[in-house]
Amino acid sequence: MTQAAPTTPGRAGASSVLLGVVGLAGFAALLEVLPRAGVVPAEYLPPTSTIGRALVAQTERPAFWTAFLDTLQTWLTGLVIAVVAGVVIGVVIGAVPVLREATASTIEFLRPIPSVALIPLAVVLLGTGMEATLVLVVYASFWQVLVQVLYGVADVDPIARETANSYRLGRWERVRYLLWPTTLPYAMTGVRLAASVALILTITGELTIGTPGLGKEIEVAYSSNAIAAMYSLVVVTGLLGVVANVVTRGAERRVLAWHPSVRKEIPA
Amino acid sequence: MTNGSIPIRRLRRLSTLLLTTALVVAAGACGSGSPEPAPPAAPGTPDKVAVGVIAIVDVAPIYLGKEKGFFSNRNIDLDLQTAQGGAAIVPAVVGNTYQFGFSNVISLMLAQSRNVPVKVVSNGVNSTGDANKDFGGLVVKDPAITSPKGLAGKKVASNTLKNIVDTSVKEIVRKDGGDPSSITFVELPFPDMAPAMEQGNVDGIFVVEPFLSAALAKGWKMIGAYADVDPNLCVALYFTSNQLIQTNPDLVSRFTEAMQESLAYADANPAEVRAILSTYTQLTEEVRAGLTLPKWKPDIDQAAVAKLGDLAVADGLLTAKPDLGALLP
Numbered sequence: 001m002t003q004a005a006p007t008t009p010g011r012a013g014a015s016s017v018l019l020g021v022v023g024l025a026g027f028a029a030l031l032e033v034l035p036r037a038g039v040v041p042a043e044y045l046p047p048t049s050t051i052g053r054a055l056v057a058q059t060e061r062p063a064f065w066t067a068f069l070d071t072l073q074t075w076l077t078g079l080v081i082a083v084v085a086g087v088v089i090g091v092v093i094g095a096v097p098v099l100r101e102a103t104a105s106t107i108e109f110l111r112p113i114p115s116v117a118l119i120p121l122a123v124v125l126l127g128t129g130m131e132a133t134l135v136l137v138v139y140a141s142f143w144q145v146l147v148q149v150l151y152g153v154a155d156v157d158p159i160a161r162e163t164a165n166s167y168r169l170g171r172w173e174r175v176r177y178l179l180w181p182t183t184l185p186y187a188m189t190g191v192r193l194a195a196s197v198a199l200i201l202t203i204t205g206e207l208t209i210g211t212p213g214l215g216k217e218i219e220v221a222y223s224s225n226a227i228a229a230m231y232s233l234v235v236v237t238g239l240l241g242v243v244a245n246v247v248t249r250g251a252e253r254r255v256l257a258w259h260p261s262v263r264k265e266i267p268a
Numbered sequence: 269m270t271n272g273s274i275p276i277r278r279l280r281r282l283s284t285l286l287l288t289t290a291l292v293v294a295a296g297a298c299g300s301g302s303p304e305p306a307p308p309a310a311p312g313t314p315d316k317v318a319v320g321v322i323a324i325v326d327v328a329p330i331y332l333g334k335e336k337g338f339f340s341n342r343n344i345d346l347d348l349q350t351a352q353g354g355a356a357i358v359p360a361v362v363g364n365t366y367q368f369g370f371s372n373v374i375s376l377m378l379a380q381s382r383n384v385p386v387k388v389v390s391n392g393v394n395s396t397g398d399a400n401k402d403f404g405g406l407v408v409k410d411p412a413i414t415s416p417k418g419l420a421g422k423k424v425a426s427n428t429l430k431n432i433v434d435t436s437v438k439e440i441v442r443k444d445g446g447d448p449s450s451i452t453f454v455e456l457p458f459p460d461m462a463p464a465m466e467q468g469n470v471d472g473i474f475v476v477e478p479f480l481s482a483a484l485a486k487g488w489k490m491i492g493a494y495a496d497v498d499p500n501l502c503v504a505l506y507f508t509s510n511q512l513i514q515t516n517p518d519l520v521s522r523f524t525e526a527m528q529e530s531l532a533y534a535d536a537n538p539a540e541v542r543a544i545l546s547t548y549t550q551l552t553e554e555v556r557a558g559l560t561l562p563k564w565k566p567d568i569d570q571a572a573v574a575k576l577g578d579l580a581v582a583d584g585l586l587t588a589k590p591d592l593g594a595l596l597p
Contacts, residue, residue, distance in 0.1 A: 044463055063547070127365035128351060210351045217550070219352070220323045222459050224550035225478045 046228045054228035055235060064217065068236070071213035074130050075202040075240075078137030082194050085138070086145025087187055091179060093146075094153025111147070115140035115201050116208070123209055130212070133205030140201045141194035145187065152186030153179055185259055192248040199244055203237050214240075314345040315519050319506075320357035320366035323350040323548055325403065325477050326393040326504060327370055328541045329564050331548055333530025342522040350548065353428075358384060362509050368523060372504040373576050374432040377590040385510035388596050389520055390527035392504035394563040394572070395494035402493035403562040404433075404476040404503070406440055407483045409465050413472070416492045417446025422471035425456040425464060432503065433474045435579050440492035448583075462486070477559045478551055497579075502572040503562070524597070528566040535564040568596060 028048045035042035046054075058064045093099045115136045122132040156178060164178045206215025214237055221230035317339075321327040331348065333339060339346040349366065351357050357369035358379050370392055371379075379386050396402045406416065406424075413419060419441055426434040438448035454470050461473035462483050472491075475483055484490060494501045506527055513520050534541050542556045551559075570592065577590040 041463075041466075123356070124359070124363075127360060127363070128349065128356065208352075210349075210356065216350070220350070220548075221550040223323060223457075225459060225482055225555070226550035226552060229550045 044227060046231060050228045051231045051235060054226075055232035058229060058232050058236075067212060067214050067217045070130070070211075071202055071206065071215070071237075071240070074133050074137065074205070074211065074213060075199050077130075078134050078202065079141060079191075079195055079198040081134070082138045082141035082198065083145050083191055086142050086190060086194070087149055090146045090149025090187075091153060091175065091183065094150045094183075095175070095179060100150070107143075107146070107150075111143045113139075116204060119205075119208060122205075128210045132209050133202060133211040133213075136205045137198045137201045141198040144194040144197055145190035148186040148190030148193070149183055152183030155186070156182045185256055185261060188248075188252045188255060192245070192252060195244045195248050196241055199237070199241055314340065314343045315516075315522075316345045316347065317368065317519070317523065318347045318349055318366045320349055320351050320360050320369040322353060322357075322370060325545065325549075325559060326562060328544055328561075329530040329534035330370075330506075330527065332534050332537075332540060332544045333526060335544060336530070336533060338526045338529045338533070339523075342526050344519070344522060344526060348548070358386065361386065361507065364509065364511065367512055367519075368506055368508045370504060370506055372432045373502055373573055374435060374580055374585065376505060376507055376595060377577055377580055377586060378431075380590060380595050381586050381588075386507045387510055387513055387594070388505045388507045388568065389524050390506040391502065391531060391565055391568045392506055394503065394565050394569065395497070395499065395501040396560065396563050397495050397499040399493045399495040400490070401560050402495045403480065403560050404436075404474065404494045405480050405490040406437055406472060406474050406492035407465075407480065407488045407490050408472045409486075409488050410471060411489070413491065414489075416441045416444040416496075418491075419472050420446045420450045423452045423454050423469070424472040424474065425461045425470045426453045426474060427456065427458050427461075429453055429455050430583075430585050432576070435576070435583055435585065436494060436497045436501075437472075437474050437492070438583055439579055440496045443496060444492075477561075478555050481555065481558050481560065498572050498575050500565075500569045500572040502569050502576070505568065505573075531564040532566045535566075570596065 031045075031051075032048040034040050035045050035047045042050075093103055118136060118139060119132075122135040126132040126135065160178055160182075164174055169177065202213065203215040203218075205211050206213035207219055208215075210216055210219070214233055218230055218233045218237075221227075221233060319330065321330060327348075330346075334346045334348065351360070355375075357366065357371055358375065360366045361369040362384060368389065376386060376388065393403075395404075406419075408419070413422075416437075419437075424434075424437055426437065428434075434453045437451070437453075441448045441451065454464070456464055456470070456473075458475055458479050461470070461475050462479060464470050465473050465483075465488075473483065480490075494503060506523075508520060508523075538561055541561055542559070545551050545556050545559075546553070573596065574592060577586070577592065580586045581589055
């Protein structure tokens with residue numbers, strides 16, 4: 001990550017990382033002190049050190065790693081499907097005015113439906129395996145990408161459009177040189193939002209449907225009265241979210257290296 | 269242009285991924301979507317059987333039996349899938365996502381009364397028969413409550429309403445000479461019961477292991493147990509769909525035999541049961557060592573099942589006596 005970061009803001013980046021670590025350490029310290037001081041019952045909210053030990057114990061269980069990989073697989077599969085479908089459908093709908101107008105109301109109707117409301121449907125149709133959770137993941141994260149791409153396509157500079165007309169660019173060339181460069185920054189934002197939404201829905205699906213993965217392990221720990229183990233698994237899912245954010249932000253910087261919003265960070 | 273080639277390569281990688289995932293999804297959808305009867309396997313290839321269970325102590329025999337080869341011996345390739353509860357398992361068995369499932373007795377009677385096509389194939393789990401040392405018990409915090417009838421007019425936590433736990437509590441109170449109709453039942457998951465009693469939200473809880481040991485370790489008192497309902501109380505059973513019994517009766521009888529062997533083996537080898545628990549639960553070694561294990565009888569105690577049926581009718585859960593001839597094998 002540090003290699004990719006521009007040189008001058010590097011110092012600011014380092015200090016923000018430092019601040020982030022300090023903040024996290026402060027939170028961990030608070031979580032250590034509160035149960036020990038008896039402010040919250042230690043039995044139901046164990047101190048950080050206990051959760052840490054439980055986390056180490058988890059990493060020694062083969063079942064934990066199986067669950068970890070299951071979660072990664074469901075999450076990334078769902079994300080890839082949502083991103084590809086969102087980008088392709090978004091570009092097609094966005095580029096054809098008739099389609100855009102015909103679908104606008106339908107999209108606005110479907111988009112606010114909470115993905116978890118589809119759990120019964122997914123279970124009845126697909127059982128309790130990975131497919132059922134994938135339905136939730138794809139449904140929730142697809143809209144994030146689609147809506148961003150639609151905005152992106154609508155944002156094409158009129159002058160650039162007219163220039164493309166003057167040059168008589170073909171259909172494919174328009175998509176490649178006109179639509180895509182305008183849409184890409186929007187799409188990348190969509191991907192970043194979709195990545196965290198997809199993770200949330202992956203864990204939700206595992207927790208409520210029982211699809212194998214970390215969410216299910218959390219449920220098993222809960223029904224085994226293993227409270228520290230449960231918190232340690234929650235911590236793992238949080239760390240996954242942090243990694244997702246760091247990776248998508250890094251990807252954004254790389255893919256959009258040419259874009260003014262990223263380029264301007266380099267000193268003139 | 270050198271920049272341009274990178275996104276295209278990425279796109280190619282992405283499209284490969286998409287294709288793969290689309291195939292995986294399509295294959296999965298075909299596999300579980302259509303409830304086709306499992307045809308008898310060709311000689312030599314074992315029957316793939318998915319069983320829906322709950323990740324609790326009660327189902328240790330089937331995990332142990334799988335490990336011991338009691339199922340593979342009988343040409344059954346067992347895939348144990350954990351679900352949240354009977355409510356999720358029954359539809360999955362009827363839809364043939366699971367070929368067999370684990371459910372408590374009352375839930376199966378309720379399913380039968382709604383014409384859900386299920387039939388029991390094996391015993392599941394029984395009370396220890398010792399009211400002082402059972403795997404499910406009624407616990408109170410208030411020392412003033414010394415016997416079940418003292419719960420009259422109080423609040424008691426049950427994991428599900430109108431099911432086996434509140435039916436058991438009512439019978440325990442009734443047998444003690446108390447009035448079960450004066451009890452208010454509060455629906456709470458087992459893990460949340462002890463905190464609720466600690467906060468004074470309920471006056472009594474009916475918990476199963478490992479929560480029973482944890483509650484007793486707090487110094488709380490057990491005033492009733494499954495054994496008080498019936499010393500041989502049959503709590504849960506393994507079942508299948510009527511469809512599988514018709515299409516593959518040979519598989520069903522092999523599963524029943526394997527279950528009988530597993531139940532008998534588990535009952536005779538508690539140390540191995542405590543060890544196998546670490547593979548599918550998160551129980552710590554200390555907790556596993558201290559658990560009160562249930563009784564695992566290889567055969568179904570018909571009288572104990574009938575008794576629960578009578579209680580379900582008496583408490584208004586069922587309008588008519590369950591047809592045990594049709595429900596039990």
